[in-house]
Amino acid sequence: xxxxxxxxxxxxxxxxxxxxxxxxxxxxxxxxxxxxxxxxxxxxxxxxxxxxxxxxxxxxxxxxxxxxxxxxxxxxxxxxxxxxxxxxxxxxxxxxxxxxxxxxxxxxxxxxxxxxxxxxxxxxxxxxxxxxxxxxxxxxxxxxxxxxxxxxxxxxxxxxxxxxxxxxxxxxxxxxxxxxxxxxxxxxxxxxxxxxxxxxxxxxxxxxxxxxxxxxxxxxxxxxxxxxxxxxxxxxxxxxxxxxxxxxxxxxxxxxxxxxxxxxxxxxxxxxxxxxxxxxxxxxxxxxxxxxxxxxxxxxxxxxxxxxxxxxxxxxxxxxxxxxxxxxxxxxxxxxxxxxxxxxxxxxxxxxxxxxxxxxxxxxxxxxxxxxxx
Numbered sequence: 001x002x003x004x005x006x007x008x009x010x011x012x013x014x015x016x017x018x019x020x021x022x023x024x025x026x027x028x029x030x031x032x033x034x035x036x037x038x039x040x041x042x043x044x045x046x047x048x049x050x051x052x053x054x055x056x057x058x059x060x061x062x063x064x065x066x067x068x069x070x071x072x073x074x075x076x077x078x079x080x081x082x083x084x085x086x087x088x089x090x091x092x093x094x095x096x097x098x099x100x101x102x103x104x105x106x107x108x109x110x111x112x113x114x115x116x117x118x119x120x121x122x123x124x125x126x127x128x129x130x131x132x133x134x135x136x137x138x139x140x141x142x143x144x145x146x147x148x149x150x151x152x153x154x155x156x157x158x159x160x161x162x163x164x165x166x167x168x169x170x171x172x173x174x175x176x177x178x179x180x181x182x183x184x185x186x187x188x189x190x191x192x193x194x195x196x197x198x199x200x201x202x203x204x205x206x207x208x209x210x211x212x213x214x215x216x217x218x219x220x221x222x223x224x225x226x227x228x229x230x231x232x233x234x235x236x237x238x239x240x241x242x243x244x245x246x247x248x249x250x251x252x253x254x255x256x257x258x259x260x261x262x263x264x265x266x267x268x269x270x271x272x273x274x275x276x277x278x279x280x281x282x283x284x285x286x287x288x289x290x291x292x293x294x295x296x297x298x299x300x301x302x303x304x305x306x307x308x309x310x311x312x313x314x315x316x317x318x319x320x321x322x323x324x325x326x327x328x329x330x331x332x333x334x335x336x337x338x339x340x341x342x343x344x345x346x347x348x349x350x351x352x353x354x355x356x357x358x359x360x361x362x363x364x365x366x367x368x369x370x371x372x373x374x
Contacts, residue, residue: 009305013312016302020319022295027326030288034194035333039250042155048076049154050130050213051138054122056084058140059093065143070101074150081140082126083108084119105129120222120232127216136210137233138256142168146253153210153254162215162245163237165196167338168207170260181260181267183343183350190334191289193250199243202285203234208256215240231277238281252339272361296355299323324348 051069055062062081070079083090083106094106107129109122127135136153138144146152156164167189170182192203216236225235261267278286299320306316331347334340343350 019295019299033197035330048132049134050132051079052126054082054119055140057086057088059089061141072150073147078103080105082122084122124221142256142258145255148253156247156249161247162212163241164210165204165248166208168205168256201241201246204237206233230273
């Protein structure tokens with residue numbers, strides 16, 4: 001092997017080696033923080049909790065999931081549901097349910113009240129209407145994994161933490177789209193849990209997220225990013241979370257499950273909304289997350305060129321295999337921890353597809369307007 005970089009393909013091989021090295025660092029030094037994380041036993045707390053849910057034309061989802069939340073095994077809690085100008089049977093269902101469950105509080109917003117994009121305005125109204133300091137957020141289409149959901153998420157507030165990050169998996173279903181969505185959900189969780197354990201928390205998911213009401217009020221809620229349709233979870237957490245005030249909860253009973261999109265077009269629009277918030281993250285978070293994506297993209301491009309030019313093939317395949325093996329090992333531990341199944345062997349292929357799709361979504365976001373919530 002010639003150690004001097006005399007030709008363009010020599011430089012391409014160098015780029016490939018650097019990209020592989022960066023990827024291996026990410027997997028073992030960054031993502032390994034979560035993959036090999038030992039879930040500690042937590043002392044349950046009994047402080048009152050306010051659960052906040054926003055719903056817009058979610059009658060069927062509320063009918064299915066809301067009783068499971070109202071019947072949680074927890075000593076003192078309230079459930080605040082914000083009915084955001086629904087025109088289905090939501091209002092009648094909530095009125096009937098509030099008669100049976102005295103700890104259910106219903107707030108109905110009129111059609112012309114929400115002048116902002118997304119659900120931030122109704123969510124802020126719901127938060128300000130709560131009576132307890134500990135807030136636990138989820139969505140109408142989410143189903144708690146157990147009747148201990150509130151108890152286990154609330155335990156994350158122990159040791160004076162102000163932000164608690166939980167996990168929101170999607171139900172397994174037939175079809176390749178379901179695998180893409182579940183893989184993307186796991187990998188996103190791997191990223192935000194790993195960075196939180198690194199002391200650099202940057203986001204949570206609104207399906208399963210908790211924080212202190214005083215933190216919300218001190219930061220004036222979502223006012224700094226009201227113009228962005230999404231971000232009630234990740235942009236707010238990106239602003240307020242830090243090493244000293246953030247914890248994670250990973251017990252299976254704390255998971256909040258929901259059904260994944262069944263149509264590609266629905267997932268496409270949902271993912272575009274989520275990606276639209278990334279540019280508002282703090283620089284350090286954009287640098288870390290972008291470093292992984294860019295190094296992987298460079299790895300793919302340089303790998304393809306090396307295969308075409310038929311130079312350094314043996315060394316290239318060995319390095320590619322080391323990176324692939326690292327990925328499989330780290331994902332295996334991650335899938336086990338998050339109780340995800342039937343994704344491991346297909347994960348590298350799904351990552352390739354997502355890597356090709358995401359730049360297109362980002363490009364479209366730059367030239368088209370964001371859609372409103374629901």
